[in-house]
Amino acid sequence: MGPILVVGGGVAGTATALALQQAGLQATVFEAYACGGDDAGAFLTLGANGMLALAELDTADVVAEGGFGLHTLELTDAEGTQLGARPLTSARPDVPGYQCLRRSELYRVLQAEVARRGAVVERGKRLVRAEPVDGGVRAVFSDGTSADGELLVGADGLRSTVRTVIDSAAPEPRYVGAQVFYGYASDAEPGGEVGVLHIMRGSTTAFGYTVDPEGRTWWFARLRGPEIDRARIAGTRPQQWRADLEAVFRGARIPAAGIVAATGQELFVTNAH
Ligand SMILES: Cc1cc2nc3c(=O)[nH]c(=O)nc-3n(C[C@H](O)[C@H](O)[C@H](O)COP(=O)(O)OP(=O)(O)OC[C@H]3O[C@@H](n4cnc5c(N)ncnc54)[C@H](O)[C@@H]3O)c2cc1C
Incomplete structure (x- = not known):
């Protein structure tokens, strides 16, 4: 069997590659950026459910090392009046709870983990199109190179190229104001x-x-x-x-x-x- 081509080295792409590896399947991740990704400078908060999902992939601890834990959410209104405080608890005692980290750091840690476990992560590979070939699919990248695999997984985010390859009439993402x-x-x-x-x-x-x-x-x-x-x-x-x-x-x-x-x-x- 050829490798499974995973387009996008963000949260979904790396998680998919890790899960495929756990299932004994060979995956190659193709990420458009040389490092980071879209909105790489921003940070995000991973909730208890997200950390639990990462624990299933044996990555919760390495991700937690890349950020810092959050234990309380304090909510106020626009006047600064406190509306409430809520503990941010872990989903399971053996899994780290809420984490705050930079998006670029999350991608870096997860991509490193994919590579450490033996899959290839190719950076600077922006998918521009894909086409069926005998026994699988060919992914073509903006640098003129291509890769053949058995299956193509689109994990290329909000403005997914893979989505438009599959359905050229797929709706554009909608701005929510x-x-x-x-x-x-x-x-x-x-x-x-x-x-x-x-x-x-x-x-x-x-x-x-x-x-x-x-x-x-x-x-x-x-x-x-x-x-x-x-x-x-x-x-x-x-x-x-x-x-x-x-x-x-x-x-x-x-x-x-x-x-x-x-x-x-x-x-x-x-x-x-
Ligand atoms: C402003 C903002 C704040 C957010 N805050 C939070 C938060 O606090 N907590 C939370 O859990 N979620 C948050 N989210 C949501 C979270 O970021 C997304 O759910 C998550 O990133 C989606 O993962 P993904 O892998 O599908 O896409 P992404 O993480 O966007 O990854 C897609 C990857 O594909 C790559 N790519 C794109 N096109 C191509 C191509 N043609 N070829 C190859 N690679 C390509 C990109 O460079 C990127 O690395 C936030 C989102 C936004 C926009």
Whole structure:
């Protein structure tokens, strides 16, 4: 049998490759980027169910080493009034609970684990098309190379090329009306206890932050508004986004403006789909 071609080295692609390996099948992962992936600068929170899924693939512990644990969620409204606090518990005593880590780090750890267990991860391979060949499928990449396999698995994310290969009329992802900003700030007030995720929800904005073990504040903001086009995202400098966000949060009774102001170049923007 030929290898199973997995397109996309993100969460789904690496998890698929690990599961195929566990089942004794040979997988090769093709990832478009040389390192990282789409939105690689942003961070994410893996919930207890996500960590449980990773535990099934024997990867929960290595993923946890790449991030830091969260134990409490504190919710406030836009006025800063606390609405509640909830423990973020682990799904099973032997599995790490909620984790916060950079998307690029999650991809790196999972791709390294796939490679460590003997599968090939080929980076810089962007699938442009796929076609049936005798006994399987051929994947063709933007650098002109190709690979043959028995089966092709599309794990290439929101704007999947594989999806359009299978169904050229597949719908495009739909913008859901929220602009999302991420950043990392040093020496931001109010700081706080490591492991607490603070989320403030207003009617048109949400802001969340947590403090990592080195004392840096990781934050995100969601603003209701029109989709920001790719050219503007690529062409706008962090200080401009910072100024825009400070204007949104100035005067608010939550610490968002100060945290945004303490952010340097590490400020990322995306649209929610
Ligand atoms: C702003 C934002 C915040 C989020 N926050 C959270 C969170 O806190 N917690 C959570 O659990 N989830 C969160 N999510 C959702 C989570 O990121 C997705 O569910 C998850 O990344 C989907 O995994 P995936 O493998 O399908 O896609 P991705 O993780 O996007 O991976 C797709 C991979 O395919 C690669 N690729 C794309 N096209 C090609 C191609 N043609 N050829 C080869 N490779 C290709 C990409 O480079 C990428 O590495 C968030 C999503 C967004 C957008």
